[in-house]
Amino acid sequence: MTENIGVLGKKSPRRSGTERVVNTPLPTVYGQFQAIGYLDHDRGDEQVALVHGEIGTDDVLVRLHSECLTGDAFGSRHCECGDQLAAAMRAVVAEGAGVVVYLRGHEGRGIGLLAKLRAMALQADGLDTVEANLALGLPVDARDYGVAAQILRDLGVRSVRLMSNNPRKREALVRHGVEVAEQVPLLIEPCESNITYLRTKRERMDHLLPHLDAVAHGS
Numbered sequence: 716m717t718e719n720i721g722v723l724g725k726k727s728p729r730r731s732g733t734e735r736v737v738n739t740p741l742p743t744v745y746g747q748f749q750a751i752g753y754l755d756h757d758r759g760d761e762q763v764a765l766v767h768g769e770i771g772t773d774d775v776l777v778r779l780h781s782e783c784l785t786g787d788a789f790g791s792r793h794c795e796c797g798d799q800l801a802a803a804m805r806a807v808v809a810e811g812a813g814v815v816v817y818l819r820g821h822e823g824r825g826i827g828l829l830a831k832l833r834a835m836a837l838q839a840d841g842l843d844t845v846e847a848n849l850a851l852g853l854p855v856d857a858r859d860y861g862v863a864a865q866i867l868r869d870l871g872v873r874s875v876r877l878m879s880n881n882p883r884k885r886e887a888l889v890r891h892g893v894e895v896a897e898q899v900p901l902l903i904e905p906c907e908s909n910i911t912y913l914r915t916k917r918e919r920m921d922h923l924l925p926h927l928d929a930v931a932h933g934s
Contacts, residue, residue, distance in 0.1 A: 730756040733865040741765065745801070746808035748815075751870070755862045760820040764866050765804070768812030774896045776813035777875040778803035779863045779884055781821030784828060785835075792908035793835060799901050803878050806901075814870065816863050824848070825857030843915040855920070860884060864891030880922045902926045 734754045741750040746767060753762040780803060786796030800815070807813025823831025826848060834847035848855050864887075867875065874894035877885055878901045885895045900923065905913050910930060916922040 732756055733762070733862055733869070735869055743804065745804040748804075751866075753862075753866055753869075755820075758820060758862070760862070762819055762862060762866060763817050764870060765815040765817065766870065767804075767807045767814075768810075770812045770814060770870065770872065772871050773874045775872045775875050776807050776810045776878065776899070777867065777872070778807070778813075778815045778878040778901070779860060779888075780815055780817050781824070781858060782817065782819050784822060785831075792906055793838075794909055794912060795903040795905075798903040802901060802903065806878060806899075814867070814872065816866055818858075818860075818863060821858050824855070825859070826851075826853045838912070843919070844912055845915060845919045856883070860887035861891050864888055864893045867893050880916075880924055882921055882923065898923075905930055 734756060735751060736754050737750075737752040739750050739752075741748045748765040748767050751764045751766060753764070754760075755762055778799075780800050781796070783791075783794060783796035785791035786794045786798075787800055788797075790797055800817075803815050807815060822828045823834065826834070830851060830853055833851055834844065834853075837847035837850055838844060842850060845855050867888075872893070874896045875888065876897040876899050877888065877895050878899045879885065880901055882898070885898050888895055902924065905927065910927075913922075913924055913927055917924040917927055
């Protein structure tokens with residue numbers, strides 16, 4: 716293992732925690748953001764917070780968005796991730812201020828891109844998203860939100876209005892010392908390709924998806 720060597724051959728202490736590296740304007744189709752880049756020294760991941768407006772410290776509208784290449788970049792209809800990211804960015808612009816923390820290393824609920832694709836192949840053969848992960852010997856959800864809490868603290872945010880349907884995100888932020896004043900639903904209209912996936916998230920992962928009641932016995 717390579718060691719950190721400083722001046723005069725002395726070992727440099729290994730850095731830990733999350734470091735702010737860069738802050739740059741980012742014009743988007745949704746509005747103007749500041750892209751604030753961070754390095755997670757513990758995991759080696761590069762992270763980014765998209766900040767719109769003057770966010771203040773309390774009751775800040777926030778989305779913690781887990782990286783999803785297939786949904787965010789390719790427009791996959793297997794999940795609702797891309798639509799949720801777009802909706803969150805629109806929401807903070809409509810609010811006048813807010814933060815979208817884009818969490819790298821969260822692909823496939825933390826199992827990685829190739830493992831996620833393998834799980835999707837198993838789902839195409841009839842397993843649900845929980846069964847597929849377990850069949851691969853992987854955790855159902857391996858995500859950690861400690862870095863998100865560190866980023867929010869660096870931005871001066873003490874309490875959030877969290878755009879999420881996942882109660883575990885709320886619990887994780889509270890556990891890491893960030894107050895959640897409100898959990899704001901981020902509901903996306905289901906389609907034929909993702910309705911089974913969404914039902915599984917509601918029934919087996921406790922996601923708050925009341926809008927599925929209208930199609931619970933449909934497609």
